[in-house]
Amino acid sequence: MSPSQISLTPNSLLPATFKSWEMYMKDQGRSPYTVKAFLSDVKLLAQFLPPDRALGAITTGDLNRFVKWLEKERGVPCSPKSLARRITSFKSMFRWLHQFGVLALDPAEKVAQRSATSPPPQVLTDEEVEAALEAANRHRSGPKADARSYTLFSLLLITGIKKSECLGIRMEHLDLDSQGGPLVFIRYASPANRYKERKLLLTKEWAKAFKEYKAQYNPTHQLFPWSPRRLEYLLEDIGTEAGLEKHISFDMCRWTSALRDYKNGVENDRIRQKLGVSKIQWREINLKLRKLSGTE
Numbered sequence: 001m002s003p004s005q006i007s008l009t010p011n012s013l014l015p016a017t018f019k020s021w022e023m024y025m026k027d028q029g030r031s032p033y034t035v036k037a038f039l040s041d042v043k044l045l046a047q048f049l050p051p052d053r054a055l056g057a058i059t060t061g062d063l064n065r066f067v068k069w070l071e072k073e074r075g076v077p078c079s080p081k082s083l084a085r086r087i088t089s090f091k092s093m094f095r096w097l098h099q100f101g102v103l104a105l106d107p108a109e110k111v112a113q114r115s116a117t118s119p120p121p122q123v124l125t126d127e128e129v130e131a132a133l134e135a136a137n138r139h140r141s142g143p144k145a146d147a148r149s150y151t152l153f154s155l156l157l158i159t160g161i162k163k164s165e166c167l168g169i170r171m172e173h174l175d176l177d178s179q180g181g182p183l184v185f186i187r188y189a190s191p192a193n194r195y196k197e198r199k200l201l202l203t204k205e206w207a208k209a210f211k212e213y214k215a216q217y218n219p220t221h222q223l224f225p226w227s228p229r230r231l232e233y234l235l236e237d238i239g240t241e242a243g244l245e246k247h248i249s250f251d252m253c254r255w256t257s258a259l260r261d262y263k264n265g266v267e268n269d270r271i272r273q274k275l276g277v278s279k280i281q282w283r284e285i286n287l288k289l290r291k292l293s294g295t296e
Helices: 014-027 032-048 060-073 080-099 126-141 148-159 163-167 191-196 204-217 228-241 250-263 268-275 279-293
Strands: 183-186 198-201
Touching (some): 032 060, 060 080, 126 228, 126 250, 148 228, 148 250, 163 228, 250 279, 268 279
């Protein structure tokens, strides 16, 4: 929905934009969490500004004062990550208002964006990977053969997929008879995420473990038909059985997979495509991989 569809003008007040902007974000395929967070951020801006301040009267100075208030004067801690998102939120909204002709000038355009410095991700060392794989593999040959843990853990190490992507894999997304080797297709329901779709090469060893797992559990729709928390417990149990102090997680496996590729000399763009991230997102990921590998 564009602003013109609900007759927004420079004289409209900021709260009058919220419903239209919410519908626009949903039309663009934004996640429910992003929509909720962005709306919350601009509602905070509406609380900060005088209630009678019209859209066309909001200045760059107003927005910079809002940022300063969030940082130092509001009295509620605002992390660098939250501040960066809040700036992104109102910059996005004012860009939308300018793009559709409600505002002749974008007051947020010259507001400086902040970068959120997040802590370095945790990864598994090569020795920890081998210990965890051995622990998971022991279940395959135990008295009650169970290949589930190995199938899950090794899939994450091979592909570097996110938790949501793992949960989204359906049986028809696997092609174990591909001429170039077994494959998994990462699919997305929303058209806005189509650029993240990709096919990832698996290994013959994984395909063998999968066939054992399939015979044991007979999954018919989802590859792993359990709750996210249940799968997280499986990963944590692997780490415990391997004697690791680290708690293995989906995110840890993703970063470990990317780092192993990076240290093995895989081209940056191939790693980026494997992870399904944009070139902009890759800049921060690449920086973290360089630090993790000790090359910076």
